[in-house]
Amino acid sequence: MxxxxxxxxxxxxxxxxxxxxxxxxxxxxxxxxxxxxxxxxxxxxxxxxxxxxxxxxxxxxxxxxxxxxxxxxxxxYHINEICSWNPDPGNEYHIRRTQRTVAQPCHLSRFxxxxxxxxxxxxxxxxxxxxxxxxxxxxxxxxxxxxxxxxxxxxxxxxxxxxxxxxxxxxxxxxxxxxxxxxxxxxxxxxxxxxxxxxxxxxxxxxxxxxxxxxxxxxxxxxxxxxxxxxxxxEKTDTHFGVMDVVPLTDFPDIRISCVIHSKHGSVMTVPRENRLVRLYVQLGETLRGNDLAGSKDVTPERILGYAKKMFQPYHIDFKICDWHSVYTVGxxxxxxxxxxxxxxxxxxxxxxxxxxxxxxxxxxxxxxxxxxxxxxxxxxxxxxxxxxxxxxxxxxxxxxxxIELDKRMTKFYSMGPSKESQDYQPFRDQFSQFISGVAITYTPSELIDIASQQDLADNIKLGQRLPSYKVVCNAEGNLVHLSDMLPNNGTWRILVFAGDLESPSQFEKVQQLGVNLESLLGRYKTADRAVFEVFLIHAGTREFNILRLHPVYHPWNDALGWDYWKVFSNDVEDFEPCQSPYDEYGVSKKHGCVVTLRPDQHVSYIGPMDSFGDLERFFCRILV
Amino acid sequence: MxxxxxxxxxxxxxxxxxxxxxxxxxxxxxxxxxxxxxxxxxxxxxxxxxxxxxxxxxxxxxxxxxxxxxxxxxxxYHINEICSWNPDPGNEYHIRRTQRTVAQPCHLSRFxxxxxxxxxxxxxxxxxxxxxxxxxxxxxxxxxxxxxxxxxxxxxxxxxxxxxxxxxxxxxxxxxxxxxxxxxxxxxxxxxxxxxxxxxxxxxxxxxxxxxxxxxxxxxxxxxxxxxxxxxxxEKTDTHFGVMDVVPLTDFPDIRISCVIHSKHGSVMTVPRENRLVRLYVQLGETLRGNDLAGSKDVTPERILGYAKKMFQPYHIDFKICDWHSVYTVGxxxxxxxxxxxxxxxxxxxxxxxxxxxxxxxxxxxxxxxxxxxxxxxxxxxxxxxxxxxxxxxxxxxxxxxxIELDKRMTKFYSMGPSKESQDYQPFRDQFSQFISGVAITYTPSELIDIASQQDLADNIKLGQRLPSYKVVCNAEGNLVHLSDMLPNNGTWRILVFAGDLESPSQFEKVQQLGVNLESLLGRYKTADRAVFEVFLIHAGTREFNILRLHPVYHPWNDALGWDYWKVFSNDVEDFEPCQSPYDEYGVSKKHGCVVTLRPDQHVSYIGPMDSFGDLERFFCRILV
Ligand SMILES: Cc1cc2nc3c(=O)[nH]c(=O)nc-3n(C[C@H](O)[C@H](O)[C@H](O)COP(=O)(O)OP(=O)(O)OC[C@H]3O[C@@H](n4cnc5c(N)ncnc54)[C@H](O)[C@@H]3O)c2cc1C
Ligand SMILES: Cc1cc2nc3c(=O)[nH]c(=O)nc-3n(C[C@H](O)[C@H](O)[C@H](O)COP(=O)(O)OP(=O)(O)OC[C@H]3O[C@@H](n4cnc5c(N)ncnc54)[C@H](O)[C@@H]3O)c2cc1C
Missing domain, CATH: 3.50.50.60 (FAD/NAD(P)-binding domain)
Incomplete structure (x- = not known):
């Protein structure tokens, strides 16, 4: 051109x-x-x-x-624990470990x-x-x-x-x-x-x-x-931290644990990483105050180390390898x-x-x-x-x-020196851990989160939150699988039918009727090249149940591939592992079940009873073309 | 040229x-x-x-x-269960499930x-x-x-x-x-x-x-x-099986479970696989008898299916996709x-x-x-x-x-029709499962498996067998790791020091003395470019123990990389998971510990007490240059 x-x-x-x-x-x-x-x-x-x-x-x-x-x-590197260190009352220029804190309650996520x-x-x-x-x-x-x-x-x-x-x-x-x-x-x-x-x-x-x-x-x-x-x-503040990724040479015993260190000389946060690296966040506050960032080029790794050395006393810390370093100004x-x-x-x-x-x-x-x-x-x-x-x-x-609100509180905690919270870190951390992990993010009702949902049908499936994943049993294969393994990011909405007790004829009848309705819903919004919905069924019984008895919408047929065996799950995990059953984890009635829909991002958008298909239909009507 | x-x-x-x-x-x-x-x-x-x-x-x-x-x-596909099917006493030309069998006791391996x-x-x-x-x-x-x-x-x-x-x-x-x-x-x-x-x-x-x-x-x-x-x-025999990988179209309820089917019309073995495939081994015995393999070209997937159809009655089976097929003659x-x-x-x-x-x-x-x-x-x-x-x-x-001995028994089982063993399959299978899994392979004493080992020091670390893997706690990182994750195939021998109770001064002394001896052993056989040995230490206490107190052979120093934090482990798994501790799993005394050496293929070659370094030295003397 x-x-x-x-x-x-x-x-x-x-x-x-x-x-x-x-x-x-x-x-x-x-x-x-x-x-x-x-x-x-x-x-x-x-x-x-x-x-x-x-x-x-x-x-x-x-x-x-x-x-x-x-x-x-x-x-x-996997962070399981955070240790907090504070001034030693015997010698306040030395630090000592005051607490070991679980980084994240393990029920929050499998990761x-x-x-x-x-x-x-x-x-x-x-x-x-x-x-x-x-x-x-x-x-x-x-x-x-x-x-x-x-x-x-x-x-x-x-x-x-x-x-x-x-x-x-x-x-x-x-x-x-x-x-x-x-x-x-x-x-x-x-x-x-x-x-x-x-x-x-x-x-x-x-x-x-x-x-x-x-x-x-x-x-x-x-x-x-x-x-x-x-x-x-x-706004930006005038609080500065030196950040560096180093392979530490040290006798500090918790160097491979994430630490929150409040010393008389300022605070350091450590995060162990891959390849023997540790990230150090070292408070530079007083030194650069009023200096904005103009001086940040002078903040070499050696200078950051100089501050850190004081804060780690009585332990020694040094490095030969620095992978990266920077300075940040809180804002x-x-x-x-x-x-x-x-x-x-x-x-x-x-x-x-x-x-x-x-x-x-x-x-x-x-x-x-x-x-x-x-x-x-x-x-x-x-x-x-x-x-x-x-x-x-x-x-x-x-x-x-x-x-941003949380960040303000946390940066204050790091820059204000030893405190009640830094001594007793666990309860302080507990206020943040759900948010930090990201699993507690809850989207409020909108066209995508149905306000008419019945939260009481599934105590632990929170409307607007991502569905937590528990293990279920693939009815046809007899394998334990994490439910979320069945929910790859393929752009489909998921209708999860917690079918309850299929041994009860009236419940079975309801589930079959829902199957007929779902089939018509799926037919209405079908596009030529991609599925809009997927239906999964989780029943409360054992996997002796023959899934071919169910309406085909629950195990769709393909002329070349036969039945789809990967859509029906049983609650019967105890057979495999000493763990809670998914019905118990999700807080769903083993008798009546419920219907849950998930957006393509796994956020719960609807919770309703087995026989309120009309509500479900109206919900989709508003958002689909 | x-x-x-x-x-x-x-x-x-x-x-x-x-x-x-x-x-x-x-x-x-x-x-x-x-x-x-x-x-x-x-x-x-x-x-x-x-x-x-x-x-x-x-x-x-x-x-x-x-x-x-x-x-x-x-x-x-992961095989957890095997179902056996046999003639239905009500109609002996129909099959019915007689047993569900656990494919492999789960303590045998993590896989x-x-x-x-x-x-x-x-x-x-x-x-x-x-x-x-x-x-x-x-x-x-x-x-x-x-x-x-x-x-x-x-x-x-x-x-x-x-x-x-x-x-x-x-x-x-x-x-x-x-x-x-x-x-x-x-x-x-x-x-x-x-x-x-x-x-x-x-x-x-x-x-x-x-x-x-x-x-x-x-x-x-x-x-x-x-x-x-x-x-x-x-020798070869004149028993033939048709083998094919198909995507089955069927109402047989256990098609996604590995099945051992003995019918009046012959036997079929099924193995579910990746991508909706199922491998079928269909007995062709009588048909090809005396025919050697000359006729095997005529054995099309359709013909194999013909036999299978009879054996699966009252269920129907068919396919459109066949990925591969073959015929084998037992020998x-x-x-x-x-x-x-x-x-x-x-x-x-x-x-x-x-x-x-x-x-x-x-x-x-x-x-x-x-x-x-x-x-x-x-x-x-x-x-x-x-x-x-x-x-x-x-x-x-x-x-x-x-x-080969086992194979003869197993092929007889498949070719002889319904039997006591096919009805009550679990005890029959149990005789084979250790061998089949491969974990029970035991090499007998030789220059590589020290006959002078003291098996009673570690009940569940079998001389000549591969070391089973259990979870241990990385002392420095506070992470649960499978011991075998620490033993990649890098060609080194491993000396595992089960250090026992390091709180006991006399035991600590023994472990330190062993450290001195190990250092000299390692020095003797050092080559310029590769390690011959790696030393790991697993102690019976909690990870409050500071590993830097140990002789450096247990956490080697490198001038650029510092201490090696990934060689010392604690027994304290209960802190993390409801599981048995490694000392209990391995059957090692929490007080006195023991020393175990592993070949580069993880087979146990020596078991001895903490203070018999001489034996260990002599063992290596015989094999190393
Ligand atoms: C020096 C530094 C250190 C940090 N340290 C941490 C930390 O320790 N912990 C933490 O959680 N977060 C840290 N962050 C923040 C984290 O890196 C960011 O939050 C994250 O990268 C944001 O992702 P993003 O995709 O929104 O933006 P970015 O990662 O910034 O990606 C923006 C991309 O857009 C490109 N781009 C910009 N302008 C144009 C343009 N006009 N045309 C074309 N391409 C353009 C850039 O090249 C870049 O690839 C740090 C950030 C920086 C800069
Ligand atoms: C048709 C068939 C079906 C089978 N089905 C099963 C089954 O269902 N289950 C099961 O467990 N096992 C099965 N086996 C056995 C399994 O495949 C073998 O045990 C396994 O492949 C053996 O591995 P190998 O490396 O010893 O030999 P092979 O896999 O046979 O590998 C030998 C390699 O050497 C090459 N080669 C041979 N001669 C020469 C030469 N002169 N010069 C250079 N290269 C040469 C060949 O091309 C081949 O790549 C089957 C084998 C066959 C042939």
Whole structure:
């Protein structure tokens, strides 16, 4: 193309700007839904080391359902315990262990918090996307202009492309690695793209992409956010922490345990990691006060070590290998909305930043994208009403808000020196652990969470929360399986029929009648190329029950493949393992059962009795096309 | 190279002929030891479907220690239960379930028997080898001449290459897939290499490889075995089974359970598998009797189905998809020795064949290679005396012999019709399950299994058997880990110090003294590039114990990496899980402990008290250089 020609124009369902954790999770969904998608990133290559250092339970559950958790789990360090250390009353310049704390009550999730560097996590996600063969990250590419055509958007046609983005391939040497987030380190960016590049770009190496939907996953300095005029609210503080990943040489006995250390000289937080690394967060507060971040380049690993040495007394600590280091300034900022006209969305650091104290940055960013991805998928494939996209800001803004409140409390705890809480850490931690793990996130009623649900039918299946996974018995195979292993991220809604006691003729009759109704519902919303629903049945009896007695909707037939034997489960786990039965875990009546529906992200959207099919039908009527 | 030149000559430590399951496992070891190795196979590509259909516990343990089990486990079907079906007394031409049988007592291994086709298993092994970057399979290559130079071999020098093998690259079209084993199917070979090719080969595409050691893993018609004049002993019978992998269309309720069906019309054995497949072994006995295998080409899947249909009555069975089928004739054959002058070895089907009734063919073949590989590795790297190679035939011949005895009993059971055993299958099965799982294989005393061991110090650590794996607590990390996860196949011997009660000063003193002795032992046998030993310590107390109090041999120091925190374990598992403690599982005294050594294949070679270092030293003196 010469400079005189018009740039090439292409059309996509979805354009994703930024291939960090948020962008990659969104691309995973896009790949599952087969949406025509492009994902660009200004950087030459992935983050190699450093940055976020851990994955919480809910994130691992999500990645497991994408088939990507195993690699992470086998490479990561698993955090079971946190030890708190405080000044020794005998010599207050020495520390001593005051408490061992369970990091996370084990009933919360089958996965524990895991320490692994962000680069490794991104690598695993990107490999997964590549292995599916539909989407690949286009690097060295930036958006230089964005135009939104209101008139086009107002057409009630699913094939409109109201978003015009000009893309430019950049020379890898043109920009250095951008330093975004609340954290700045020894990786300062020299040029920053944005409005300047937008006006200054030549026509060379340019193309125009017209998109139905655009998502900015472009980090804390989001160019997309600027373009649509959304501004972050909140402040930075003058509290600074030095962060480094080192292989420690030390006689500190808890160096391979995550520690919360409050010393007379300031506080340190340690997080053991893969490959003998330990992440240290070292309080630099007083030194840099009033200094903003200008001095952060002078904060070498050796200088951070100098502070740490004092705090670890009477133990010695040193290192020869430092994998990464940085300085962060505590601050909390939040955008007032995460979308622009339900066509352009923002996820991750582009709309919320906070300190790494709770280890949430990467996790919450991925969870944003996870919430958004399937909604876009259902709308773009023509299955759901575009109105469901409204729930994205609604659901995720509340999470970001709550996170920022917690982050303020936690950073105060770290910067204020030894306290009652640092001495008796367990009860303090317990207030946070559900939120930190991510499993307690509850979305409030909306078109996607049916307010008419009957929570009392399933005490431990919380409306709006993700379904916890317990082991069930595959009726036909006689194998113990985690229910969530049956719920991969394939974009379908799940109708879980807790069938109760099938030995009771009246109950059996109800379940069969529900089968007839479900078959008609499934028929109504069937698309040519993908399922909208999957039905699973879990009965309260033993697996002596012959599943072929059930209505075929519960074990669908295929002319070449025969019956589907992987949809009916029994409660009879005691036969296999000394564990609670799923009916007991979920708090469902073994006699009457109930019906539960799950969104494609496993959040519970409806709970009702066996014979209220009408409610279920009305619920889906409102959201499906 | 023109036909007139002499062929190129290259030198290798190890030449492996045949890249089936046995050859691939041997190549894995060779890769770990960094031996200069070539592996050739006449075939163009791997087995795609069919053949062996399952992996038993011990094989999975072995592959786990090579880091290759996870992929298999996630793709495979897991066999927990076996149902037996027999004629219904009400209508003897109908079958009915008579018993549900646990496939394998769960204390035997952490891994259960898994159904996956041989091609997938070979693929996973070959990928693993490739990923290590040292060895790759050379396909379309056969040996055409073999010469052994006795005089060269007699030099007491480790750098002699007494084996001369001429290799030839063949045109992929030249030979079709060879059909070996006791099983012949619809894949008859047309040309068979061997003596003919050996004389008929031209000099084109030829080269000479001089090897220190040669292993024939070239299957039931082993060319290597013929060359060294070892002949199989034993007979084929006239009992035939039709074997097929189909996706069944059926109302038989146990189709996703492994079944042993004895009907009036003959017997069927079913093994559910990956991807909705089920393997059926259908008795063809009477039909083909006296017919040898000539008629086996006529045995189409449809014909096998015809017999099966009768046997499954009153249930219906059919299929549209057949992945693979074959016919096998029961027979058992064994070579009188597995080596030639301790320089040329044979493994797998090349020295023993039998029926697939026990699903052992592939498993025992891999286990042969597993036994041989580390011995060759230690000898070739100059660490161990060549005399240890003698133990290969000794140890593995006994296993093959026992297998053949069991196979005879099992094939009789399948071919003789309904019986007391088929009605009450559990006690019959129980006699076999330890052997089938592979975990009970016990090697008898030799230079590698110290007869002077004190078995009473560790009731459940059986001299000569592989160490069972239980969970222990990593003292420094406070994580529950399976002991075997700490014992990857890296070629080292392991000295496990069950340290007992370290709170007792006299016991602590003994453990420290042992530490001093171990350090000197390790120093004596140190090589420049690889460890010969690893030391692990498991104490009977809680992890409040500070491991840095121990002699450094128990937590070795490295100037850049610091202390090694992954060698000391505590017994304190109750803190984490309701399970037995390792001291209880292993039957070791919590007070006095004991010392156990493991060979690189995890077989227990020595058990002694804390203060008998002299015995341990003498043991290693005999085998190490
Ligand atoms: C130095 C540093 C240290 C951190 N330490 C921690 C920690 O210890 N713990 C923790 O939990 N979190 C930490 N974080 C936060 C964590 O890394 C982020 O929360 C997380 O990466 C957010 O993911 P994201 O996908 O929203 O954004 P990012 O990971 O920032 O990804 C944004 C992507 O968009 C690309 N991009 C940006 N602008 C453009 C553009 N105009 N065009 C094209 N591409 C663009 C970027 O190259 C980048 O790949 C740290 C962050 C930084 C920067
Ligand atoms: C048709 C069939 C069905 C079977 N079904 C079952 C079953 O249901 N269950 C079960 O447990 N077992 C079964 N087996 C047995 C199982 O497949 C074998 O026991 C197992 O493959 C043995 O492994 P191996 O490595 O010793 O030999 P093989 O797997 O036979 O590997 C030998 C390799 O050597 C190569 N080779 C042979 N000659 C030469 C040469 N001259 N030069 C170079 N390369 C050569 C071959 O190409 C092959 O790759 C079956 C075998 C066959 C043939």
């Amino acid at each position: 010469t400079a005189n020609e018009n740039p090439v124009t292409s059309f996509v369902d979805l354009l994703i700007v930024g291939a960090g954790p948020a962008g990659l999770v969104l691309a995973l969904w896009a790949s599952k839904f087969g949406m025509k998608t492009r994902i660009i990133d200004e950087k030459d290559s992935r983050v190699a080391t450093g940055r976020a250092d851990g994955l919480h339970s809910r994130t691992l559950e999500i990645l497991h359902n994408f088939g990507a958790a195993q690699d992470i789990i086998s490479r990561a 524990t918090q895991s320490g692994l560097n962000q680069g490794a996590t991104e690598e695993i996600l990107e490999n997964k996307i590549r292995s599916e063969g539909r989407i690949s990250v286009e690097r060295n590419t930036i958006p230089t202009a964005l135009r939104f055509d209101d008139k086009e958007a107002s057409h009630h046609d699913k094939d409109v492309y109201p978003i015009f983005v000009t893309l430019r391939r950049i020379d890898p040497d043109e920009t250095s690695v951008t330093c975004d987030g609340e954290v700045v380190g020894n990786e300062h960016s020299t040029t920053k793209n944005g409005a300047n590049i937008s006006t200054g770009a030549t026509k060379d190496n340019q193309e125009i992409v017209r998109a139905k939907y655009l998502v900015g996953c472009d980090g804390a300095h989001s160019w997309i956010r600027h373009q649509v005029g959304i501004h972050m609210e909140g 909390q900022r939040l955008a007032p909305t995460f979308d622009f006209k339900n066509r352009i969305f923002l996820a991750g650091d582009s709309v919320h930043t906070h300190s790494p104290t709770l280890g949430q940055g990467m996790n919450v960013s991925m969870q944003d994208a996870y919430n958004l991805g399937w909604k876009l998928g259902m709308v773009i494939t023509g299955v759901a009403q575009p109105s469901i996209l409204r729930t994205y800001t609604q659901e995720r803004w509340n999470v970001a808000k709550a996170l | 023109t036909a007139n030149e002499n062929p190129v000559t290259s030198f290798v430590d190890l030449l492996i002929v045949g890249a089936g399951p046995a050859g691939l496992v041997l190549a894995l070891w060779a890769s770990k030891f960094g031996m200069k190795t070539r592996i050739i196979d006449e075939k163009d590509s791997r087995v795609a479907t069919g053949r062996a259909d399952g992996l038993h516990s011990r094989t999975l343990e072995i592959l786990h220690n090579f880091g290759a089990a996870q992929d298999i486990i996630s793709r495979a 259960t028997q898994s159904g996956l086709n041989q091609g997938a298993t070979e693929e996973i092994l070959e990928n693993k080898i490739r990923s290590e970057g040292r060895i790759s399979v050379e396909r379309n290559t056969i040996p055409t001449a073999l010469r052994f130079d006795d005089k060269e071999a007699s030099h007491h020098d480790k750098d002699v290459y007494p084996i001369f093998v001429t290799l030839r690259r063949i045109d992929p079209d030249e030979t079709s897939v060879t059909c070996d084993g006791e099983v012949v199917g619809n894949e008859h070979s047309t040309t068979k290499n061997g003596a003919n090719i050996s004389t008929g080969a031209t000099k084109d595409n030829q080269e000479i490889v001089r090897a220190k050691y040669l292993v024939g893993c070239d299957g039931a018609h082993s060319w290597i075995r013929h060359q060294v004049g070892i002949h199989m002993e034993g 058992q054959r064994l070579a009188p020795t597995f080596d030639f002058k301790n320089r040329i070895f044979l493994a797998g089907d090349s020295v023993h064949t039998h029926s697939p009734t026990l699903g052992q063919g592939m498993n025992v073949s891999m286990q042969d290679a597993y036994n041989l590989g580390w011995k060759l590795g230690m000898v070739i790297t100059g660490v161990a005396q060549p005399s240890i190679l003698r133990t290969y035939t000794q140890e593995r011949w006994n296993v093959a012999k026992a297998l």
